[in-house]
Amino acid sequence: MNRILFTYIRLGLVLLAMVVCPSISYSQYAFNIPSRETSRVIEYNSIWVEVSGKLALCSHSEKGNINLTVGGGKAPYTFKWNTLETSQNRTNLNAGTYTVWITDSEGKVHEQKIVIQPPFPLILNPVVKKDATCGSGADGYAKISVKIGRNDYEPNSPDYQVTWSNGLKNVWEADNLEPGVYTVTVADKYNCDTSVSFEIKSASEGIQVSKTIENISCSSDSNGKISLNVTGGQPPYTYKWNTGATTKDLSNLSAGTYQVQIQDSKGCSFQSAYTISASSTITLSETILQPSCQGNSNGEIKVNVSGGKAPYTYLWNTGETTASAKNLGSGTFSVKITDASGCQVEKQFSLTNESNLQIEILDNRPVSCSGNADGGISLGVKGAKGKIKVSWTDSPSDQLQRKDLKAGVYTVLVSDESGCSVSKTIEVVETQSLTARIESALDVDCAEGTVEGVAWVSIQGGKEPYQITWSTGSENSREISFNKSGTLKVTVKDALGCVTETETKVDFPNTNTQGSRLDFQYRKLSISSEPEVQVKEEIVFESEIAPEFIAWEWNFGDGQKSSDKDPIHIFEKPGTYEVSLTGFDMLGCSSIEKNTINVLAPTEMLVIPNAFSPNGDGLNDTFIPKLRGISSFTLEVFNTWGEKLFTTTSLESKGWDGTYKGQLSLPGNYLYKISFITPDGISQTKTGGITLIR
Template sequence: VTQTAIENIHHPSVCGGTDGSITLHPLNGVPPYAFAWSGPTSGTMGGIGGAATITGLKQGGYRVTVTDATSGCSMVLPQIVLSAPGLSVSIDTIIGNRCPGEENGSIALNVSGTSPAYLWSNGQTTSSIDDLAGGVYSVTISDGNCTQVIANLEVAEPSPLQIIENGIQQVLCNGAASGAIDIAVFGASPPYIFAWSNGANTEDIGGLTAGGYSVTITDSKDCAFSSDIYSIVQPEPLDVSGPASQQIDCHGENSGSISLTISGGKAPYQIHWNNGATSGNLENLPAGNYQATVTDANGCTRLFSTNITQPTAISIDDISTNDPACVGSTDGDITLTVSGGTGPYHFNWSSGQSGMGMNSIIGLIAGIYAVTIEDALGCIYLQDNIDLDAPQLLTLNLETLQPVSCFGTSNGAITVSVAGAEGALNILWNGQPGGLTLGAIPAGPYLLQISDARGCSIRDSFLLPQPKSPLIATLLSAQNALCSKEPNGSIQVFTSGGTPPYTYHWSNNATTEDLPA
């Protein structure tokens, strides 16, 4: 039922009489109809196929509800007022509240009678009352002769606006704008206008960062309603920390390590390194740049990067050597220029010398040397085959040794030659300056010492011989000739000393040792 005609109203004939009536006629709907009324008297009746007359009514206001008995649809008629003679009352206006919760409703009556008095259910005493909250009001009107009560004067109020939170999507990753708020709105007077605290103007909002959000909803009557604050929260920042950088002790080693500390976000975490590893702790790493992508259970990612460095390799940039000046001398030296690694350096030489910072050694003979270099972190470098070359050997050759020919004379001579010398020679024979040839010398020992411009020296000794004794011819016998001019004389001599064999030259040109008869 959506429409009902009020065909007739019969007011009571006397004050307090019960002969008033109301005739109603439903205009649509499906009969039969049911009628229910309330007021000074109340009642119901049903099974009515068309128009119906409600009788036995006193003066006052009545509210009638007509129900379509088939479909159950019903309508409530406006307040119907029956007046007693001499006190006519009708409703001028009932103005409901525009917005839920307001108090701006009003009720105005049209009353004729002799100085009527009013007493409203809210205590007011005028024919019209204002600033009313939504609700049902009643008024008692008296003019001294008759009293009339009009109840069920309803000041309408829109239903309250209901904001239902359907769901809140929290931010998954700290700092992201992935939050969302889904609400449903009912009541008040649609359609609605939405004004969110972040400037959005739709019923549901998304793309939100963490924070508090509220919405002001304005309905078609320009009534504004404010929501509670909806909180969008976010997890703690996904944080990945580890060593900013580190250095391997020795060049080329795989001794680096990385240990990650992960917090925030939502566990569990997945780790993917640029070298394919998936652990938070890496060991035995060579030098290089390492990057990890850490992903939490919400799909949030954080990058971590660190650099493992290494010192430059220990190297010998320069080897400076001075060979020994002479064969067998100990004036050679080696000096190294070292770089790389981590100083200071400790040197351990194959010559037996060692020490911190001992990059130079002296007092070396010719030979092949090696050195082990250890830096401050224990890194080792081996250098071998450092050669100190021997100079050309200074050699002395005896060219001639001329013995003294006759005992006690000075006609001996010694001649030598020298190879491998450099520069001018200093020659000493028995401590006295001389040359490579020493002549007109007597028999005896001779010590030769030769040194060159480098100071290299060689020495040798020579023994210049002479006959063991002087040459002596002793007359053993002399036999005169027996007769003059007879060749029967003889001479016999004995020769010693000198250097046999002997050569004889007699005055008679004989060349034998003895002169026979």
Template sequence: MKKALLTYGLMIILPLMVMDFANVSFAQRSFVTPGLAGSRIESLDAISVEVSGKLALCSHSEKGHIILTVNGGKAPYTYKWNTLETTKDRTNLYAGTYTVDITDALGTVHTERIVVQPPFPLILNPITVTDATCGSGADGSAKVSVKVGRGEPYKVTWSNGVTDKWEVNGLEPGIHSVTVADIYNCDVTVSFEVKAASEGISANETIQDLSCGGGNDGAINLSVSGGVAPYTYKWSNGATTKDISGVSEGAYSVIIKDQKGCSYTANYLVKTPVSMSVSESILAPACEGNATGQIDLAIVGGKSPYTFKWSNGQTTASASSLTAGNYSVLITDASGCTVEKQFTLTPSSQLDLRVVQQENVSCSGNEDGKIELALSGAFGTYQVIWSDGVEGVLNRENLAAGTYSVKAKDSSGCEVSKAFEIKGAGNIEARIESMLDVDCAEGSITGVAWVSIQGGQEPYTIEWNTGDSNAREINYFQTGTLKVKISDASGCSVVTEAKVDYPKQNAQGGRLNFQYRKLEITNEPEVQVDEEIIFESEISEEFIAWEWHFGDGKKSTDKDPIHVFDKAGSFEVTLTAYDIYGCSSIEKNLVQVIIPEDMIVIPNAFTPNGDGLNDTFIPKVKAVSNFSMEIFNTWGERIYSTTSLESRGWDGTYKGQASPAGNYLYKITYTSAAGENLSRTGGITLIR
């Protein structure tokens, strides 16, 4: 059974309770409002209650709810239920009787009794079904009735849309359903099947609408299945064939019958294609040569989808990025109908800027250049702006040599610009260059400056601010600014200058020295193979780069490098330092590297008495590796072992207990500096 999701709102108006109000019992009360200039009589209606909500349960899993609408009396109201709740409305209620006392602001009490109905079964009798005569027919029927329920009225809804009928006719073969709901909208739904005595007739159609030119070239072709062949056909235009052709626009129906007399009726529509109409929205390019134009088409009529073929190769309804010019488009709809249209795009502006006259300056440094321009094709007003800030003029005079550009813009937003170079007749160009000539051997520095000249007419006259004249190259010996004036044979001149630097110090090498020492302090003064040696330099600040060569083919650019010699020999270590002028200084030292000799000295006794002298047994070793030592008592039991050269040695104990004085045996194994594996055994005396 389907649970009811909708509930009927019930209005229960019970007899009004008669309240004792000034010893008078009435349904409508009148009273005087005190405290006013004069008195007025107010009349109040008795309290009335409308009850709605879900007041019946469809199943034991459901809960009901009560909604109260209170009128009359004098608000506000207070509520007291027989379940001691004090809210106006109630939810999540089981079936049962609920009583509420409603008290208004004047103390009048109204009692309302409300029943939430318990679930009650709704059981239908089996559906009585009459099958259809044909699979394509609609002459089946069904009948439903209630076996157990709450009683009339019931609401009946059939799946074909028929309502409030216990019996329904005109059912096609297939699955159907009926829903019956009681007075509280608790319902139950039953499905049933209407069968057919034979398979129904079905038809699939292919319709050919009229062509673009109109006329009577429509057609309807059928594909029929089901029923019992052969079939007969009766068209609305009188035709008795399966397919019809040569028909005009309109509606056509056909009745198809099989050999058992079952029939099937179908309706079809032959259409005339709606002619296409084209509307356009054109955005012309603002400026000549700009590809900002666009044509947007809207198609009405015909049969979608449409295809587009533009004269510029585009294939969409919107042609974009168009320059000024002529365009055409061929539009074809799904029926093959076509329409062609032409468009012309004209720019709103044809702005152009051309040079009328240009004159260069007569001589370098003079300001007598000239430019005259003409502007045409502007749309509306225009603005002219030059690169040097001058505005509103097309003609310029008294110009110095250099590059100038001008931009013109009209009211359409189009812009055009041009650039010009004003040259001097025989312009002279000069540039001062300099260098420092350093003699590292003597420690001397000479500044050298020269002037490069281009243009003008030779011969040149050269005047330096140092007093030198007619010399392209001069020497200088201090920091400062050099100036030179160049005049050519035509009298044109140019002045150029440059700052030059001259160092305060000379190029003699600064202090350079270095020392070396072992990185790990040992009691062996000689440098041995595979020891880390740090070279500590003393380098003056004028040196900006340095390089070490260690004499064994290896080098470093660290200031204080660490180096390891991997073989014995005498190595000349060289430190070379370079200053900013490329001059170098060299310091050398000779480093003697030896191969360490292994040595092991084993004592024959020790006294573990805690006086700090000879308290443990450990040999003295030098230049050995892979060291291990074991101690045995006279019974051959091992009582101590170690593999560390850093071990303090045996302290004369075994398992935490002091070993007795006496003789013990040791076994020592190690690897010599030459890589030979050796062992030593012997006795040791523990003295207490």
């Protein structure tokens, strides 16, 4: 050992002499020992050299090598070494000085000396360390240093490279070390290195922890558990998790990493991290075939599933249960995928038509006047795929703008490169046709007996302003007056030059109904010796109306009216009624005549004939009592043997006609029975005989 150390010291002194002593000459070229073996560059005016390779040895068993990069001068170059080698680069070299002469094609010579450094000892001082207080603590300490090394003797040397087994770099001291074995490696400027190992012990037994972990099946679940079993140290223990929990065990955990610090009663602590894992997340990729045209259902979505646990089940919102959904139109579609563990993932897709071809009507210009050809159509196309083709049913093609069109219906067909097509029908109309209508009225003052005719023109369509010319000579006035019958004409021309004409006949009356005869009388419809008007009796109102009256109206005073000339009216209740007759002439003027009628309540009356002769002469042909003031009755007829021949309960009945079962009854005596109810509500019965005369 002493001999080896002496050899290293002697080599070091020799190297030191080489570095410090200026007796070694490098001709007119100066160079410095580089900080790295591949960075030595020699420059000169004509030929220049860059030297790289392994230019220092870490041990006597290693060999060096020299690589030359040459420039300048004029290639090609020849090489001659002091070892008689002629190659450009050298390998398998021992430590020493190597000289090379480089000659270019013009005979210029460059001399280069290169040193392969011999091994140099790298010796570390003993490690200075302090053990940790607890087996689970992290308060140990260690310090290293170099006793002998190349970097300390060669000028302009960089720092040593220091690498600790716990990840620290280029530091000589380390604290917060846990109990355990550590290794530190120190390398010099030529990457020659040496290592030292040491152990940080603990003053007392550390905390030992074993764990039981329950992972989750689905990445979206939160049912994981971490259970700890803690021994060692000095109980009791305290727990502090990175979630904020202070319990020994954790539950309801999602996938992730959970860190805990455990401390015993002496202050020794233990730190660890535990991972809750889940099966890989189910992921989807899809292949989508968009539907071709608007309204088509030839789209398709195919999903590729990875992650989770196979096999998978599929459920689309269309009801399909395979990995593909077919025959789809544009819209939104979703699929829910469940793996063998019951984990699910859902994804939504949006399909749009490759071609959403649509035709827009940008302008539909109507024809100005009837019969003209100045209409126009301007179209726009959107949603097309590629170039479009345009055709019209009336022959023109590749035109989206049309002009000089007559009123009518035009159909266009547009198709694109996807093969989709759409058509639209457009109607070119005439500007709302210019029409005119003459209306007239009579302005009548019934009190003064004066009449004035007024006519006006109603104009529709066309475009204002209008030029108006009347046959009376009046211009640009919509209303005129007239005072005689005849034909009125008007011509209307609008701002577009469209013209329309119209005419109408007007009547101007020359009659005046003032003083014309208007009167009426009334009488009973049935002949009666009683002049009073009774309730339920038919009253005829007979009018005297002059021809000048063209309409009339009756008001009977009981809420009923009539427009008959000679109406028949029945008063349903007793009372005094004012009956009026109003006559209207052709000018709308009216005259009125009034009369008062006193209607009496009916008195009870029952008149029974004692004979009748059914011979068809219209007189006394049936047997029927005369009734008045009776609300209901029943008539029965019997022969002398008590056989019933006839019965009726109708107040409108014509009575017995002298037949029985379709046969004529013999002349003679018969019996009757009449039951009735008086206006006072009293029921009465009358019987007697009747003679049938033939």
